[in-house]
Amino acid sequence: MSAISMILVVIVAFFAGMEGILDQFQFHQPLIACTLIGLVTGNLEAGIILGGSLQMIALGWANIGAAVAPDAALAAVASAIILVKGGQGVHGVNTAIAVAIPLAVAGLFLTMLVRTISVAIVHIMDREAEKANFKAIEMWQLIALFLQGLRIALPAALLLFIPSSVVQGFLESMPAWLTDGMTIGGGMVVAVGYAMVINMMATREVWPFFAIGFVLAAVSEFTLIALGTLGLAFALIYLNLEGNGGNGNNSKGGSNTGDPLGDILDDY
Structure with missing residues (x-):
């Protein structure tokens, strides 16, 4: 992977992390994030297929009350990078999907960490609001948003610096029972996601x-x-x-x- 492609992947990951909070341009959605990473790395077809498959899995993921859904942005970005570095193209989509769900659950740690830091930032913004210091409020708001971007960009950058041979060896060493089981589990998550969406909109x-x-x-x-x-x-x-x-x-x-x-x- 060229240096330019790596930089573009990190930029996509950064925007995906911010969009996990903003929800304006939907860069955090697997279909868009995987497609963009596939585009900048020359694996557009594989990126679209992976993104579409992960989008079905993440369809019903939503934050409800204090319950935080698995991190779709990290799952999409990390699995797309693993797919590209694995060098298997379209044939490696199932393996990337199998890796995506554990990554999404692991991403909850980073989500909770950044949100904990954001609580402290909110208190700082409250103090600045009492002083009518609007420039400081805007600055801290941008800092909090920047942290959300780093939440995805840093893991993506770490994955990019792992040699492709190591990634390929890891994917090939995964036993068939593990990949098949995780693929089946992902399919069950799709059904649950559809059921949740239907339950919310059923009239x-x-x-x-x-x-x-x-x-x-x-x-x-x-x-x-x-x-x-x-x-x-x-x-x-x-x-x-x-x-x-x-x-x-x-x-x-x-x-x-x-x-x-x-x-x-x-x-x-």
Whole structure:
């Protein structure tokens, strides 16, 4: 890996760490982080496949109350670096996925460390606010954000300095039962993630769309682009009907227009 590629990978990792807090450009999402690392290292196809697979696993990861979800940003960046340095290309995606979940759990330590430091920074900002020192408040806010970036950038830099031969030897030494078991476990995490998302958004209005998607997913001739297009079309139809009150021209509520089917749908 060239020096320029290594610098670009660290930059991507730094932005991924900051986005874990900002959530504005979603650089911390595995699909984006792995794709960008694959792009800057010349392994775009493998990066996209790895990112898409990890995105499915991390779909249901969310911080709920005091419970902190596994670190998707560190999992994405570290597994992408391991994939690139392993030199296996697309064929090494499954192994990188198997390594990603333990890395995500290990990343919780760095997350808690940085957040503990951030608590002290917040108290400093409170004292500066009492003095109306807005420049100091902004400075400490940027420092806290910088620490979030270092939370991912430093482990990424350490991984980059590990010789490729060491990484390749580590991946090849992993027994089949371990990689297969971790891959199966990752697949189970995907199912749990979907279940959590469905549980959060499930209402009687969207259950019919879930049923339609479940049926269409069984049709093997449909590509992901086709399914995505159908999903977008259904979403636009739903939003249009919701905005028009379900009957095309009136506000919400039943209208008794003489159309029995329309009245039933309005009541539903």
